[in-house]
Amino acid sequence: MTNNNIYFVANWKMFGDVKSVNSLNRVIKLTKSKKYKNIKIIYCPPYTLLDRLVGKTKNYNIDIGGQDCHFDMNSGAFTGSISSTQIKKLGCKFVILGHSEKRNEGDTNFIINKKIKSALNSKLNVIFCIGETKQEKKRNKTFEVLKKQIFECLKNIKIKNNLLIAYEPVWSIGTGNVLYHDDLRIVVNKLKNIVKKKYNKHIKILYGGSVNTKNISELKKVNNIDGFLIGNASRNVNKFIDIIKKSSN
Numbered sequence: 041m042t043n044n045n046i047y048f049v050a051n052w053k054m055f056g057d058v059k060s061v062n063s064l065n066r067v068i069k070l071t072k073s074k075k076y077k078n079i080k081i082i083y084c085p086p087y088t089l090l091d092r093l094v095g096k097t098k099n100y101n102i103d104i105g106g107q108d109c110h111f112d113m114n115s116g117a118f119t120g121s122i123s124s125t126q127i128k129k130l131g132c133k134f135v136i137l138g139h140s141e142k143r144n145e146g147d148t149n150f151i152i153n154k155k156i157k158s159a160l161n162s163k164l165n166v167i168f169c170i171g172e173t174k175q176e177k178k179r180n181k182t183f184e185v186l187k188k189q190i191f192e193c194l195k196n197i198k199i200k201n202n203l204l205i206a207y208e209p210v211w212s213i214g215t216g217n218v219l220y221h222d223d224l225r226i227v228v229n230k231l232k233n234i235v236k237k238k239y240n241k242h243i244k245i246l247y248g249g250s251v252n253t254k255n256i257s258e259l260k261k262v263n264n265i266d267g268f269l270i271g272n273a274s275r276n277v278n279k280f281i282d283i284i285k286k287s288s289n
């Protein structure tokens with residue numbers, strides 16, 4: 041990963057079919073423009089589309105990532121799972137780990153730690169998601185929770201430029217509620233300081249949670265953010281492009 045990019049991660053979740061692949065044509069065109077040379081677009085489709093999207097984007101400045109991987113990087117009897125090695129061998133460069141939707145399905149910090157180790161061993165870059173729930177925020181536990189997620193999930197891991205953090209408040213994902221302005225700036229600053237102090241490393245922080253064409257102009261004013269993880273709005277190519285253009289103005 042280079043260091044001066046603004047990231048736009050498209051998390052398609054469990055949506056999309058072969059027809060969705062063509063929606064990348066306009067995004068590919070956008071990446072050819074000099075105006076957008078500092079943006080890094082990463083598509084994270086369902087596993088069924090990884091291969092096609094890798095093929096579609098291989099000559100362009102777009103990377104592809106998985107939405108999860110198993111903690112064992114080797115092949116094994118893990119029905120329904122995919123390994124970091126398999127994702128890497130397809131030509132993907134990234135994997136999302138620690139997403140709250142996977143935590144809801146049972147991923148603990150301990151498991152996420154093992155998954156991150158597996159992904160890094162497979163030479164994938166990791167988009168590591170953290171975030172507090174509504175109740176935790178109400179009880180003023182935000183930083184306690186975020187610190188715990190960072191320390192436990194990154195235990196015994198040497199952070200290099202191969203990991204970025206996506207701060208995604210759980211109460212914000214898919215709800216239309218967003219953290220703005222100084223409230224967001226403060227969290228992002230604190231997270232950067234926590235990582236710097238503990239790992240002596242400057243880390244990139246993305247924001248995720250209901251980013252859309254209407255709120256992006258306000259969100260982009262938070263100038264310590266290094267990019268965005270976009271769920272629902274990333275599946276509509278017009279909206280996705282609009283978000284990128286508005287962030288780059």
Ligand code: PEP
Pocket residue numbers: 051053208212213214215248249250251269270271272273
């Ligand atoms: C996400 O899936 O990580 C996400 C941020 O989703 P949405 O943009 O739909 O809130």
